[in-house]
Structures are given as structure tokens and as C-alpha cells.
Amino acid sequence: MKISTRFSDSIHILAFIDIYHGLIPLTSSNIASSIETSPVVVRRLMSALHKAGLINTVHGAADPELAKSPKDISLYDVFLAIEGDAHLFTIDERTNPQCIVGGNIQEALEGFYQQAEIAAKAKLATTSLQDVINTIRVKQAEKERRSHQ
Amino acid sequence: MKISTRFSDSIHILAFIDIYHGLIPLTSSNIASSIETSPVVVRRLMSALHKAGLINTVHGAADPELAKSPKDISLYDVFLAIEGDAHLFTIDERTNPQCIVGGNIQEALEGFYQQAEIAAKAKLATTSLQDVINTIRVKQAEKERRSHQ
């Protein structure tokens, strides 16, 4: 299974909170406008981010804030918060146990899949929310320069 | 998006061909029994494996064979054959372009996601079909030893 847009939307939310904090009210509705989804979807993701200790929220009040510095939030932290122990690769569990292949393929692939998965997660762990925010700002500056020239 | 069972089923097919070659007729139907799926699903996957040059098949005749030594087929080769340029992570493409975040998040995440993806694929590239087959045989031997004691 592919990892759903929940992951990218969650990074979006965190970056949005950092960038627009103090500029506009950070309601689930305003955040949803930026992602072009519904406020409920945003609140659901924020609930997971809150439970994982990445943001502070107050029931009934808007303006959530990051619980840590963007430098100290890695993309892997976000992945964990949203996807938990979801796997990047899916092993077909329904195979014929009578067959040498069907009876052992799961155990055989498990280790190899895990290695690939850990490699990907390790990379995610090296990227911080700050890196993403910086990149967003650079891309935005480039856009503005192009449109003003 | 998570990567579907197509990938693991394809590795299954290749291992099955190698292990049962000469022992039983390698029809799509026999292979399907091991995966516990339909022969059409198997033929569809085998068609992709054939197009990628991993197996030799003959239209109308059974008994496909590996086009290369299992040592020279990596899990990444299989991934490429079946999933092509599918991504492990999905970027939400529908965001508000008017917003600093919504207008730049895709470009910002692209590079970071790609790094994680490449790390995973590189790991897949280091594992060969032979490694998987060896592991399957070891697991099978362990099973037999346990049941005979």
C-alpha cells in the first residue's frame, strides 16, 4: 500500500502552524482552506499530532502551537504520529502453507522488506520540519521574484 | 500509497519458478494455487515480469523460466517491473496555490520524499532473488526439522 496523503497533509499542517502563527487565526477551518480539505480531516490529523506530542492544542480554542522547535521535529516523527507502524510494503499473507514458497515467503520477505523500510525511515529522520519550512520559503521567494521581474 | 501485494506476489512467482522448475508443470494455474489467487492474476504479473526481461515465457505453452540467474535479479528489478515509477509516499497535489504552504508544499516535499524512496530502493537493489530463495529454503528446513523431532 502506498502511504496516503495524510502524511503530506500532516507536514502541511505543521508548516502552516509555524508560518502563519500570529498572522491569522489558526482554526481547523483556516488550515483546511490551505489543504483544500474539510476542517474535520484537519482536526483528525491534529488529534494524532497532539497525541504524539508534536503540537499543543486546547479543546474549544483555536491557535494550536508546535510543542517543539521545528528543528526538533523530524519527518519520521510525523510519520510515526500519523501512520504508526504502517508498512511501506505489503506482504501477501494468504498463500498456500503446503507449498515451500507459499509456506515461507512471508517470513523470508519480512526481513528484507524491513531493511528497505528502515532505510527510508532513517532518511525521514534526518529531515526536520525546519528543513521543509526553509524549502517552502525559498520556493515562495523564487516564485515572487519571477512574478515581479 | 502502500505498495500492494502485487510486489510480494511477483517475488513469489519468481521463487516458485526457480524452486519448482522441472518438478511440476509451471502453469499459471499451478503457480496460482501456491499464491492462492486466480491464474489470471498470475498471468498479469508474469506479463509484466516478461516485459521487464526477468522471465521468458511462450504464448500458449507452460513452463516459463527465469531470464537471468536468481543472483542477478534484485528485488528492485522486480519492483520496477511491477510498480514502475510508483511512489512509496503520496504528495497531496490539491492544495490552495494562493497559500505559501499550499503553493509550495509539493515542490518542497518532493526532494525529501525522493531521498527516502531512493534509500529504500537502494536496499531492495542489494537483495537478490537468490537471497530470498535461500531464506525460503532455510525456513523450510527449520520447519521440517521441528516437525520430525
Add this chain to the structure above:
DNA sequence: ACATCATGTAACTAATTAAATTACAATCAC
């Protein structure tokens, strides 16, 4: 040659999963 069996693919259906919506209780802020 012919009957039988197998592959290769398209078109369709069913099942699974993810996203969006509706609804509402709980909480905050003025």
C-alpha cells in the same frame, strides 16, 4: 489436422481502503 490445453489481455465486478461529510457533545472566550 484436430482436439486439448495454455497463454495474454480486455472488460467487468467485487472487495478493500481512504477521504469526505454529517452530527453532536465538550470546551473556550468574550
Add this chain to the structure above:
DNA sequence: GTGATTGTAATTTAATTAGTTACATGATGT
């Protein structure tokens, strides 16, 4: 206390994946 907002459950809708049906094409054995 009124109005706005969060948090979450339940439901519906949409998208994706797996499985089925159907059949044309090619091989094999007698």
C-alpha cells in the same frame, strides 16, 4: 450565556486494488 471551536464517532462517497469472466491466439500430442 451566546457564539465559535475543538474532538470524535458514525456514515457516506470516492478511489484503488484484487478477482472474475470471456475470448482470441498460440502450442502440444495423437
